[in-house]
Amino acid sequence: MQDSVDLENNLPEAKELLTEENLKLELSHSGLREIAWIFNDKEIFTEENIQALQLHPKPMVLSETIILLHKIGILNQQNLKIVLSHSELEIVNLMLNTLQEVGIFNQESFEKALSHQKLKPLKLSLYYLQEAGMLTQENFEHVLSEQEITPIALSLRYFQEAGMLTQENFEHVLRHREPVCIVFSLRYFQETGILTQENFESIRLHKEPMYIKEVLSLLQKTGMLTQQNFESVLCQDATDIERFLSSLHKVEILTQKNFEHVRSHPDLKNISHILKFIQKAEILTQENFEHVLSEQEITPLKLSLYYLQEAGMLTQQNFESILCQDATDIERFLSSLHKVEILTQKNFEHVRSHPDLKNISHILKFIQKAEILTQENFEHVLSEQEITPLKLSLYYLQEAGMLTQENFEHVLRYREAVCIALSLSYLREMGILTQENFESIRLHEKPICIERTLSFLDKAGILTQENFEGVVSHTKLETVHRIQKLVQEAGLLTQQNFESIRLCPEPSHIELSLSSLYKAGILTQENFEQALLCQDKNICTILKFIQEGGMLTQENFEHVRQHHHPSYIVLALNSLKKAEILTQENFIGVFSHPEPKAVTVMLGLMQVVGILNQQNLEGVLAHPEPMYIGVSIIFIEGVRLLTQQNFEVILSPSKPNIVKFLMALAVLQTFVVEQNIDVGDIQMLTQEKFEVIWLHSEPNDVAFSLEDIQAAEIENQENFSLLVEHGHILMDEIVGMLFLHLSLESLTEVFQRFHQENQGAYVNNLSSINDKQSTHTTSVQQSVSESATQLWSHYGSQLQDSNLDHTIGRLNNFIQGLSENSEKNRAAKRCITRITAKDYTYTDKTSRVSLRQLLAASYLAVLDEDNRSGILQDAEKQLIEGLYEMQCGGNLSEKGEYLGGEDDPICASGTFNKLIEKLQGVHPYCEIRFMTNKTAALKLRIIVKEAALEYLSSLASPINTEEFIKFTHLIQQIKQQGVGVIWVKIKELVKTKLFNEFSDFYQNKENKDLKALVQAGQYTVLSDKVLSVFQEKIQNSKGYYRYCSYLLHQNRLFSIYKQNEVVNYNVPIQENISNVGFLTR
Secondary structure, eight states: OHHHHHHHHTSOOGGGTOOHHHHHHHHHHTHHHHHHHHHHHHTOOOHHHHHHHHHOSOHHHHHHHHHHHHHTTOOOHHHHHHHHHOTTHHHHHHHHHHHHHTTOOSHHHHHHHHTOSOHHHHHHHHHHHHHTTOOOHHHHHHHHHOSOHHHHHHHHHHHHHTTOOOHHHHHHHHHOSOHHHHHHHHHHHHHHTOOOHHHHHHHHSOSOHHHHHHHHHHHHHTTOOOHHHHHHHHTSOHHHHHHHHHHHHHTTOOOHHHHHHHHTOTTHHHHHHHHHHHHHTTOOOHHHHHHHHHOSOHHHHHHHHHHHHHTTOOOHHHHHHHHTSOHHHHHHHHHHHHHTTOOOHHHHHHHHTOTTHHHHHHHHHHHHHTTOOOHHHHHHHHHOSOHHHHHHHHHHHHHTTOOOHHHHHHHHHOSOHHHHHHHHHHHHHTTOOOHHHHHHHHTOSOHHHHHHHHHHHHHHTOOOHHHHHHHHTOTTHHHHHHHHHHHHHTTOOOHHHHHHHHTOSOHHHHHHHHHHHHHTTOOOHHHHHHHHHOOOHHHHHHHHHHHHTTOOOHHHHHHHHHOSOHHHHHHHHHHHHHTTOOOHHHHHHHHTOSOHHHHHHHHHHHHHHTOOOHHHHHHHHHOSOHHHHHHHHHHHHHTTOOOHHHHHHHHSSOOHHHHHHHHHHHHHHHHHHHTTOOOTTOOSOOHHHHHHHHHSSSGGGGGGGGHHHHHHHHHOHHHHHHHHHHHHHHHHHHTTTHHHHSOHHHHHHHHHHHOGGGTTSGGGOOOOSSOGGGGGSHHHHHHHHHHHHHHHHHHGGGGSTHHHHHHHHHHHHHHHTSOSSSHHHHHHHHHHHHHTSTTOOOBOTTTOOBHHHHHHHHHHHHHOTTTOOSOHHHHHHHHHHHHHHHHSGGGBOTTOOBOOSSOOOOOHHHHHHHHHHHHBTTBTTOOOOOOSHHHHHHHHHHHHHHHHHHHHHTTSSOSSHHHHHHHHHHHHHHHHHOGGGGHHHHHHHHHHHHHHHSHHHHOSTTOHHHHHHHHHGGGOOOOHHHHGGGHHHHHTSHHHHHHHHHHHHHTTSOSOOOTTOOOOTTSOHHHHHHHGGGGOO
16 A cells, blocks of 8 residues: 555656646637637536636636537546546546547546546546657557556556557556555666666566565665665575565665675575564674674574574573584484473573583484473483483484383483493394384393394394393303304304304303414404313313413414313412412423322422422423322422422432321321311421431331320320321321322312412412492492482582583593502503593582592592501502403403403493492492392301391290200201201291392392292201300200209219109200210300
8 A cells, every 4th residue: 555655755746747838828819719619519508517617626627628529529527527527537527638649548448537536647648648659549458457557557667768668568467466566666766777678687586576575675775776785686586585585674784795705605594584584583792793694504503593582582591602612413403302391491492592402403403303202301402411321312213103101211310321322223234123123222221232232243244133032041151252253353243153152061261272372363253163162160260370371372272272180280280370480381381291280289389389490390290200299299288388398309219108107197187177177286297207217217216206196195085096096097088199189179189278368270260249330220329329429528618610611621631640560550540531521521420429539539448547448559549440441341240351452441330330349348428239139149158157147046034954955965966967957847937037138129029039048058067066156055054054953963963853843854965965975066
């Protein structure tokens, strides 16, 4: 409507064509006479008409019009009435003159022209067409048929003034769908002097004439409508350029400079939308405009502003916050919250400063698509510490169509976020990511092993559903994983080899062999197969020994696997290793010796007493009678007489009879010790007696050595007789056939019994109860969190602000200052560099203590002289050990042996736990409660003992003779048969005690493992020492005194009997006396 008004205002006035003076001049020549003649001729010169003529405000224009009607023969009463009553007679007159001049004035054209609603633009249109020689009947009809004639009139005017009024241009305007836009555009061109045929063609052919008209208007208003700017506009989408110019114009910053910034912008559409949003929000300033132009990612910025605008949150502060973030990330975040209607200022504040907005936004997008994005889940996501693995896990679940609320919660609660993310990626890649497989992974107790094992299978291209099931169901997965790593690094991980590893009954044995072969550079397919065939743990350990000594060659490997007595060789090599004389030459000497058992025992005892050196080894290996030497060494050491001097004596030419006699004395003395037989201070064999006996040529000459035995006979005939009886048996067993009748285990027990420190060989290495994943059990996690809380409560005040980084720096300097002479130190240095980096973050969910805070607090705990247990050096050693295990956790075997290879660190939560584990025993605040079936089994004996003592304690105060005899009889039965005698009485108590302590592990009392373990408790044996605790209590009981009184009366020491004494005559007196023998020991 406004456009029409504007157009009407731009039409020229009628007086431009017909003036009063012109009419007067014409009428003065022919004037009234001509009109009068016309009226008479037509017989319409009535009084009414004359009066109308006289009263007409424009008599001269009326006369001219009547003359024109007369000239063409259409002056009649009806037409005269129309003319007399017409309010715009001047315009009618001029229009009729124009039509008459071109010969198209008739009754029809008269009626059409006078019935037109807009005579002024019609008159002008006809005038400009007539001036251009284009006023034909056809063009007249075109003009009359136009609904919006004003734009036509003005277009013709602007065309005429620019010399562009042609039939073609006239028709273009007539046919255009938006003539108003055309005329305004022509006007702006005409006012700025750039109305050309080319520019007209540009706007005529433009797809968005309305927007181009607005653009030209804005440029014209600001004095910026130039040919160059117009051409720039034509290169852009009109809608976008109009939106852009309009926004800047409304805040008065539409300048040529700003226009130039944008006219060549590659993404004007989104730029214009952004400006529109911030203009509506009243924050469009020159500064913000420049911020927008500097943005690289325009589309996501536009969408972000749209979401904020829709939520009523588009403020200057929020606008600036968005500019500080990655545009794509913030858009993804806002989009997700917008779609579920939880885009609030509070939620926006939570995220805008988040350090990992990218992954947060992806997570929200995933759960929004899965239709589980709620305020609660949004807050769960924000509280997560490990965002990247969470994002990956959710992505893989979404891709598999498994992202449900339940699975989302499972992933959130999973303790090893990185492991589950990687595991899911492998399954997805192989097309086997199913709900069942997901459950198998998340419920597995060793997630790290699962992930790494799947990784190896994936790299080898053999990750199938069948292999996956084989992995998750394996009971010794950790060992299998380490074997796979070795085999994979050797390029041997195939389906067939994987099956061989998986089906191996004792993977820990083959692991040691393969590790040794790998380190020696001879792990080939053939050797792999040979290692599978000889899984003897002794062979595995032999390979380890010779590999560590740099002697594991293909030739030596062949020797080892073909040896018939590896169980002896391994002990011998262990002795050589401890004595630091394990060389290739000595290895061959031991390996090829015809009596490996004798050599093994001799070397073991020699190493224990410190006389195993190269010279003595050569003496043993070269001796012609190894059996003789072996027997001598065993029993001489049994009485602590194996010295270098005595060894040299034994190594001298043999004296069989003397050796036999010395062994007899040694055996007897050993037996006396083992059987706890009281022979006073007598020693069967001493160094002095040894020398005297050995120097004699015949054993009969040393009979005086038996004087001590005779003295013992006088001292204790009964015990000595027992000693002689058993000593004789032992002598017969040992002399001559010792190594043929005793097993390796029996021989091993001989020197283990006297020297516990010799337990270093593999046969006695017990695995730690704390297997690598046990640090992730519920009890461990809880105790670790409690310890971390206590440490931080105690030392946190010293670690505020910059003090935290300062303490971390001190710790770093200490570790980096360690020498490079050990693998542990080098690994500790690599570890401290890795875990103190700014991008390595982990926070324990329960204690809310970060790994960085725990590191600093742990270092202060190590330095704390007041609270630390032990010396500083020991505490520092524990800390270094912990860093080593953190860095190389995946490189260690089950026994803690370093397997080599690229660092394979433990996870972040395991690192956190490891710090507390290593400070256990160093600082009173650090304690880890390991709960496994192993620890429960170890505790079972203690609990059975406690339960048994509790039960027996209730009986240990008898009030009469009968109760006393029953109790002593019960004690004797327990000594002979174990606690099975009272098991029915204490079973439930044992079960309750064990469950109360290990409830986190067993969950309920009906757990089958718990039941089986409790049942095993009935075979517990209580020693005399344990049972002797009742001695004092029973001796102070009424029943004991009455029993003693009873015995005295039985022996008639007293003549008066107590009439009411109750005696159990069913138990023989002699038996009762023997039963209470423990009271007198």
